[in-house]
Amino acid sequence: MNYFVDNSKINGLDDVLKKFGVMLEKHCAEPSSASSKKVQLEFDRLQKNLTKSYSNVLLSQTVANELFESLPIGFVVLDSEIRIVEANATARDLLLLKVSSGEELISQIFTRYIINGMSEFLERIYSSSTTPIELLLSGRNHNGIFAKVFQNYYSLNGQNFILLSIIPVQREHDLMQSLLTYKMVFEHAQEGIMVVNHQFKIQDVNPAFSKITGYRKEEVLGLNPSILSSHQQSPEFYQKMYQALDRDGYWQGVLNNRTKSGEVYPEDLQISTVYTQGTRSRKPAYYVAVFRNILGLVEKEEFLQKQADTDVLTGLLNRKGFNRIYDDMFQSAQREGEELTLIFIDLDNFKTLNDRHGHNYGDELLRNFSKRLRNGLKQRDHIARIGGDEFTIILYQEIPDSALTRIIYKLQEDLKRPYQLFDITFACSASIGIAKYPNDAVDTNSLLQAADFAMYQAKKAGKNQVQYYDHSLYSQEIEREQSIEFIRDAINKNEFENFFQPQHDMETGKLVGFEALMRWRKQADKILLPGDFLHLIADRQEIIGLSIRLIKHLVVEIGLWMAHGFRWPVSINLNAYQLAHPKIRKQLEDIAQNHSQVVPLLKIEVTETALFEKDEVIENNLHIFRELGYELQLDDFGTGYSSIYSLRKFTFQAIKIDRSFVAEIHQGQESSILLDGIIQLLQTLKLNIICEGVESEEQVNYLLERGCDVAQGFLYGQAMDKKALWSYMKKHL
The missing domain is CATH 3.30.450.20 (PAS domain)
Known part of the structure; x- marks a missing residue:
């Protein structure tokens, strides 16, 4: 069926023409006349023109149908019940309209394709409105198609139809939505x-x-x-x-x-x-x-930053806060060409307070100490607590040496005043190190190292001392650290060993024992004495590991002697740091438990300076060693500060008179009087005496005249390694 051309009128005209032809044939059956022929000719002409016009109409109808089908605008024809009766290719593609096998559309209600806008559409249709409407239609886009729909109404062959023109406006709709979204975002x-x-x-x-x-x-x-x-x-x-x-x-x-x-x-x-x-x-x-x-x-970040940068106990900057401020100020000093002074402060006797009275007292000292620091400096100066009892101060801009000296002196005076800590009064001073940018260092790490080193030097110099950074001392310290690194490497390579110096009875010449002395066999033909290296590690962890290793070797060596029938005692030297260390105590306890037969032959020499430390841990360990069965000897007597009470308190089995007194025999009456007094004192206390550094018969005779029995020195033999030792022992059986 064609929904655009009224064929009924053409068909009706054709019927009339046929009827007229029948009548004409009847009329022409009568005798011909001129008029009949004229009518016949006119009829033929009329029929020919009509046929031509009809053909043109049919051709126009075909063209219209092709045009309808190929237009890029979607066209849909609806009947009076809003059913789809015709749709062109564009509309079928947009709406995915299905066709039957005979290529005729399956009659469907158009409203089933409307997702949004149906009520408004029906209102327009029922009121025959031609105002276009925007609808969201279902179709090839699963989200729907926005389209503008135009309505036209017409009648054909006695029926009413609606021609819908469908124009997709998705881009325009998306653009409008974007504009609306932008406006909403912009406004809100x-x-x-x-x-x-x-x-x-x-x-x-x-x-x-x-x-x-x-x-x-x-x-x-x-x-x-x-x-x-x-x-x-x-x-x-x-x-x-x-x-x-x-x-x-x-x-x-x-x-x-x-x-x-x-x-x-x-x-x-x-x-x-x-x-x-x-x-x-x-x-x-x-x-x-x-x-x-x-x-x-x-403001919130600054608050959180302040909390993160603040030491809870003192209210000063903590290490994190110090690092941030220090980096900023150092960069500013570099940029502006200013001077920066960095001060390191370490409390004296802080550990003593903590050990004796507890951490509550230590915390109270830190709080009071911090208050005095703040009160003694300007508000623009930055103070930080970067460790347990370590503080730093950053002073920005150039400060004349005289002014800095006054600042430090005032701080010292304020800080060393006694502190009232709960129920006790505690005296505390501080060791202070000072370094400056750019005089002492030109980068942040170097300046930190310089100030820390200066403080370390102040600590070494004694309590309540101030030390400015000294590059020559720092260079010496670097060399010292390098030497310690060499020693550490030598320990790992087992280059240290025990040497043995003999001790003899001066009256009989009989061998009575040995002293084990540490030696560093740096090369096959180069052996270093303790004086060359021991002072570098005397109070460091390296000496502990090395001492334990050599003590173990000595226990094995004594065991070998005993297996061969030799029972000479051997003494070992332990300084204050070793005597206080728990690992040394543990090693001696293990020997007493696992090698008890060795204990009577292993004697512990205590340096006189170790007693001067008056360390409770050292005193306690010495008592433990005595209870385990070790004999104690006091070394280098006369060079330190031992008291008669100390000699009695620790029950020393023997006292070793320092070589410096023996060397001065016959060097003058004053030296002899002092040595004689020491010998008489020790004899009065009924303590055995060992004389060190005996190198001549003259010295032997002098000491024998005064009742001394045992000597040790070059006169009898130098310290020897294990190989030489066995030959020496066999010779003195």
Whole structure:
């Protein structure tokens, strides 16, 4: 069926023509006449023209149908019941209309294809409205198709039809939705938005802009954004901003801007460039600035930063805070050409307080000490507690030496005043080290090392001392550390061993024992004495591991002697650091438990300076060693500060008179009187005496005359290694 041409009228005219032809034939059956022939000719002409016109009409109908089918606009013909009776290819593709095998559309209600807008559509149809409507239709897009639909109404062959013209407007709809979304975001965003044209004139702002800056929209349109400037950023700052926009089309950063009322606030700002379209070379068309006032965030961050940077106990900067401030100030000093003074402070006797009274008293001292530091310095000076009892002070800008001396002296005087800690009064001083940039160091780590080293030197010099950084001393310390590293390497390579120096009865010449002495066999023909290296590790962890190893070797050696019938005692030297160390005590306890037969032959020599330490741990360990069965000997007697009480207190089995007294025999009456007095004192206390450094028969005779029995020195033999030792022992069986 054709829904665009009325064929009924053409068909009716054809019927009339046929009837007229029948009548004409009847008339022509009568005798011919001129009039009949004329009528016949006219009829033939009329029939020929009618046939031609009819053919033209049919041709036009075909053209119309082809045009209808191929138009890019979707056309749908609805009957009076809104059923689809015809649709062109475009409409069928848009709506996915199905056709039967005979290529006729399956009659379907058009409204089934309407997703959104159905009521408005039906209202338009029933009122014969020709006003176009926008509908969301189902079809090839699973999300639907936005289309504008035009309605036309017409009658054909006695029936009413509706011609729908469907034009997809998805792009236009998406664009409109984007515009609406942009407008919604623009209007409701919490961040301020400012659109600036390529001439740097403000073209648009959103409500949040007005809320943040205090400027109404109409006040700023057409103005330069510089009206917001706080003038706290340098021209170089803005130059870098513009360079980034030219290069990258984007800039982000934090700056200070000013509100209409003059209040300066920190602003997080992002600027994006919008370029012109359709030109060969892109040019900026607009700049879109999005910003927010971050004052609250900055204040919160500053609060959290302060908490993270603050030592809870003292309220000073902690190590993290010190590092941050120190790095900033050092960079500033470098940039501005200023001087920076770094002071390291370490409390004296802090460990003693903690050990005797507990950590509560130590914490109270730290709090009071910190208060005195703050009160003694200016507010701009930075003070930090970077360790248990370690503090630092950063002084910015150049300070004359005389002024710095006064500052340090005042600090010393304030800090050493007695502290009232709960129920006790405690005296405490501080060791102070000072280093300066750029005089002493030119980078952060070097300056830290310099100040720390100066403090370490002050600590070594005694309590309540101040030490400025000395590069020559630092170089010596570096050499010392290198030497210690060599020693550490030698320990790992087992280059240290026991040597043995014999002890003899001066009256009979009989061998009575040995002293084990440490030696470093650095090379096959090069052996270093303790004086060359021992002082470098005397109070370090290295001496502990090395001592334990040599003691173990000595236990094995004594065991071998005993297996061969030799039972000479051997003494070992332990300094204060070794005597106090728990690993040394543990080693001697293990020997007493696992090698008890060796204990009577292993004697412990205690240096006189170890007793001067008056360390409770040392005293306790010495008592433990005595209870385990070890005999104690006091070494280098006369060079330290031993008291008669100490000689009695620790029950020494023997006292070794230092070689310096023996060397001065017959060197003068005063030296002899002193040596004689020492010998008489020890004899009165009924203590055995061993004389060190005996090198001549003259010295032997002098000592024998005064009742001394045992001697040790070059006269009898130098210290020897294990190989030489066996030969020596066999010779003195």
